[in-house]
Amino acid sequence: MAYVTDPDRRVLVAVDMESYSGRDNVLQHRAQLAFREVMAAACGELGFDRANWLIQQGGDGELAILPPETSERAVVTRLTPVLDRLLREHNRGLSSEARIRLRVGVHEGPVHLDGANGYPGDAVVTVCRLVDSPQLKAALRQFPGAAVALIVSDRLYHDIVRQYQDLRPEHFQQVTARLPEKNFEAAAWIYVPGESVLAIDVRPDLLGSASDQPNDGGGGGGVDRHGRGPHPQPAGGGQVFQDIRSRGIGAFGNGNSISVSGRPEDLDSWGSPR
Template sequence: MTDWAGFRPCTCIAVDVAGYGGNNDRRQSEIQHELPRLLSRAASAAGLDRTRWRVQPQGDGQVALVPQDEGEPRLVDDYIRHLVVELRKYNQQRTGAYRMRMRAALHHGPVELADHGFAGRAVVATCRLLEADQLYQVLARRPDADLALMLSDDIFGTTVGAGHTTFVQEEFDSVLVRKKEYEHPAWLWVPGGAGRQRPDQEAAPAAQLGTSADNGGDLRQTVVTHLYQPDARGSVFGFGSAHG
């Protein structure tokens, strides 16, 4: 992205590594080394040209301005899904503080390149979404989750709500974000289930196996298959036999 004068429409994405401040110096240095590489791999896998993005590093995170001709649905859908994959691969051989878990937020609007960073309410809104209490809370409730995502109501409506992604609305929680001067509805997503899911339900598979009091203790397996798009991503599969 070349320099520009005045305000231009952009998609804003902010990310932050959870629990960064609790790490020692060596681990903080490692996170700052690995984070941009992980983000670049996700963008490349999604077919996005990250060299055109304007990036403002923030130590354990960053704010990026993405040209709108990159396509918001691809950013919301493919980039986020590949980011989850990259985090999962990174964390496979790591435990505890050595895992990298991330918060992410997206919004859009006019932004200006200013002398000390990015100027515009769209950037402020994106940062407030990233600071939302709900993102911290869901990562605390879901220790298995590598990423928690917050979409502004605007960007949710033009991508997920309009049917331009492999996500479906039911995968998101509608929340109200209140942070400093910011108070707006938004949409929360975590891999593997909606954020409102109770901790004791989080490990439950899509196809529930259980014993019913009205069937004499007969264990029945249920087959559940929901295909929302031609692409299988975003679908829920259950496997089993209707006859046990």
């Protein structure tokens, strides 16, 4: 049996494209080219030496193992905002099926660089599971105007985001990334540039449809998290209330009650909030 060499501790970045498989051959070809150009432009702007990234390509994304001198802080806090801006510029004027939106996962840990068929290491498995988690897919889907959604491991959030606050920690939403079919579960944090991720609903019963879905790629109508399609938007400064259940006639009047969460368990037998 061959001797197993010591691993290297590296920063790992996994990137995946939303709704790639739903594109025809021509759009997949264009998306791959645009993805490569946007990633190169982002790295050039940030001073990352992409030529020395160890990249395992996939048609709809990549797994990258970064050089040992790479700044974890820059990768965690600067890469996603730059990608978001560049993708917004790229997507402007494109049809919904041609737009590119990315899920980005960042982790760090020991990885073997001399694997016979890839890069062995639990850190590699973890970052790939994070970027493929239903929780991150749901986050990107719930913000049709966003171009990028980021997920970072719990360790990187506490070591980088909380310590240096280049990105405001309160703009991250803590989740438990779960892939039951892969026997994977891990604490992680999600960030979507320019969006309030505290509005993300990550309840397990609402993630059944969290696989990649086509979207309009722009602002405007939101997405109904219960799978019923787009929901109407308010006109003329009005408000739209969701996930609200009322009890009694005119539930917004005195003497009545509502469950804001929409969960039956939040109401007792008399219809009053617990």
